[in-house]
Amino acid sequence: MAVQETGVVEAQVEKNEKEKIPGTDSPRGVLEIPVTGTDSDSSSGSCGSSSSPEKSTPQRAVNRESGGWKSMIDSIKKKSVVRRFSVIPLLTNYELTKKNLWKKLGRLQIPEDDDADDGGSVPIVRHSWKNFDFAELAAATDNFNSENLIGKGGHAEVYKGCLPDGEVVAVKKIIKNAKEDEERISDFLSELGIVAHINHPNAAKLIGFSTENGFHLVLQFLPHGSLSSLLFGSTECLEWTIRYKIALGIAEGLQYLHHDCHRRIIHRDIKASNILLSEDYEAQISDFGLAKWLPDNWSHHIVFPIEGTFGYLSPEYFMHGIVDEKTDVFAFGVLLLELITGRRAVDSRRQSLVIWAKPLLQTSNFKELVDPRLADAYDLAEMKRAMLTASVCIHHLSTMRPQMTRVLQLLRGEGGQTDLKPKPSARRTVILDGSDEEYSSTCYLKDLNRHMQLALE
Numbered sequence: 356m357a358v359q360e361t362g363v364v365e366a367q368v369e370k371n372e373k374e375k376i377p378g379t380d381s382p383r384g385v386l387e388i389p390v391t392g393t394d395s396d397s398s399s400g401s402c403g404s405s406s407s408p409e410k411s412t413p414q415r416a417v418n419r420e421s422g423g424w425k426s427m428i429d430s431i432k433k434k435s436v437v438r439r440f441s442v443i444p445l446l447t448n449y450e451l452t453k454k455n456l457w458k459k460l461g462r463l464q465i466p467e468d469d470d471a472d473d474g475g476s477v478p479i480v481r482h483s484w485k486n487f488d489f490a491e492l493a494a495a496t497d498n499f500n501s502e503n504l505i506g507k508g509g510h511a512e513v514y515k516g517c518l519p520d521g522e523v524v525a526v527k528k529i530i531k532n533a534k535e536d537e538e539r540i541s542d543f544l545s546e547l548g549i550v551a552h553i554n555h556p557n558a559a560k561l562i563g564f565s566t567e568n569g570f571h572l573v574l575q576f577l578p579h580g581s582l583s584s585l586l587f588g589s590t591e592c593l594e595w596t597i598r599y600k601i602a603l604g605i606a607e608g609l610q611y612l613h614h615d616c617h618r619r620i621i622h623r624d625i626k627a628s629n630i631l632l633s634e635d636y637e638a639q640i641s642d643f644g645l646a647k648w649l650p651d652n653w654s655h656h657i658v659f660p661i662e663g664t665f666g667y668l669s670p671e672y673f674m675h676g677i678v679d680e681k682t683d684v685f686a687f688g689v690l691l692l693e694l695i696t697g698r699r700a701v702d703s704r705r706q707s708l709v710i711w712a713k714p715l716l717q718t719s720n721f722k723e724l725v726d727p728r729l730a731d732a733y734d735l736a737e738m739k740r741a742m743l744t745a746s747v748c749i750h751h752l753s754t755m756r757p758q759m760t761r762v763l764q765l766l767r768g769e770g771g772q773t774d775l776k777p778k779p780s781a782r783r784t785v786i787l788d789g790s791d792e793e794y795s796s797t798c799y800l801k802d803l804n805r806h807m808q809l810a811l812e
């Protein structure tokens with residue numbers, strides 16, 4: 356998909372990108388935290404707090420991790436044909452020395468709190484990650500038996516497994532596809548770097564990893580699988596109370612990633628197949644393969660190539676590659692529409708849910724919008740709030756979309772619903788061809804149609 360260069364983007368980012376200001380290299384994962392200080396610099400990459408973390412020296416910490424990061428990095432280094440840190444993208448000009456790697460990986464360690472961090476010489480390790488041997492994963496999954504295959508995406512096969520202590524896990528095996536080894540390694544490190552830092556009930560939980568015979572993430576197993584299979588792949592109708600609970604869970608997870616996490620994390624691929632469901636239908640945001648973190652002093656990030664899933668892509672992203680929190684807000688709006696209507700983001704006739712739903716939302720056409728399988732079995736107030744929230748989240752102008760904190764309030768019916776007009780944003784992302792206002796909803800729908808045809812041809 357081509358990126359048009361006509362959009363005027365915020366000066367700060369252009370400046371950073373032109374001048375390559377230290378500390379503003381565009382990061383993809385937490386492992387890619389640009390080095391701004393000396394070798395003793397050690398700002399933490401933590402997003403959450405681990406349970407009762409212990410202080411230890413880096414060496415002690417690694418030993419406790421059954422092989423730990425050192426063996427992972429050593430094995431990655433062996434696999435990589437390059438000896439430079441460029442295996443982790445955008446950190447070119449940076450030698451892949453053991454010392455530097457230690458520093459980067461030190462940032463995967465979770466401090467008790469920021470104040471307790473003494474500047475990095477004493478990083479603190481979360482206990483629970485494990486560096487698995489391949490044999491352990493093979494035993495857990497019965498040699499990656501196809502009967503244990505529970506999911507397959509563009510980049511990975513996911514197997515159900517059982518560890519010797521009885522814990523049921525999901526083993527995500529990164530598959531070889533068109534990507535070069537180097538790119539797969541960096542994708543893996545990027546996903547690992549992010550997933551290892553997040554700590555929230557509505558986001559994926561990392562149990563461990565393995566870099567033997569390929570790359571593997573070991574994650575908590577979610578018994579109900581993906582929202583996609585539940586909503587679209589089952590003959591049973593998913594009841595509204597569950598749909599509403601799922602919507603709230605995803606919104607809370609996104610609020611955490613965008614605002615409450617130590618780093619601003621943009622997921623970039625929010626969609627029904629990336630939402631997993633626990634026994635009691637608690638939603639977990641999974642698949643951080645495309646996720647990016649944004650430094651605080653960046654308004655947004657410009658990416659190429661544009662990756663993600665058609666039907667969920669915001670206009671400023673699919674037209675200009677602009678990524679910020681509002682990218683996820685838009686996708687969340689589409690997901691809400693899927694929950695309300697029971698229709699896919701893009702259906703088998705290649706019709707966009709957003710294009711179909713927009714006029715119906717404007718006229719509050721419940722009869723047409725609400726999933727017919729629900730009949731009248733839904734709470735009207737919740738449904739109204741979900742529709743209102745969806746309609747503001749899918750606004751074609753990113754500045755008109757609310758932040759996730761406000762999205763949650765809208766969904767819960769808190770904070771009044773009168774101030775839907777956006778406040779001037781500190782992080783104004785996109786100015787399209789001179790004026791936001793000139794870029795009307797009609798233009799957007801035309802663009803969307805055009806891009807859809809191009810993408811699906």
Ligand SMILES: Nc1ncnc2c1ncn2[C@@H]1O[C@H](COP(=O)(O)OP(=O)(O)OP(=O)(O)O)[C@@H](O)[C@H]1O
Nearest residue numbers: 506507508509510511513525575576577581628642
């Ligand atoms: N922890 C888990 N528990 C249960 N099922 C899971 C788990 N993780 C993944 N799956 C299943 O595997 C599928 C593929 O996983 P995932 O989305 O992580 O793969 P991917 O190749 O990165 O996907 P994509 O093509 O979106 O990049 C999911 O849609 C889900 O059905």
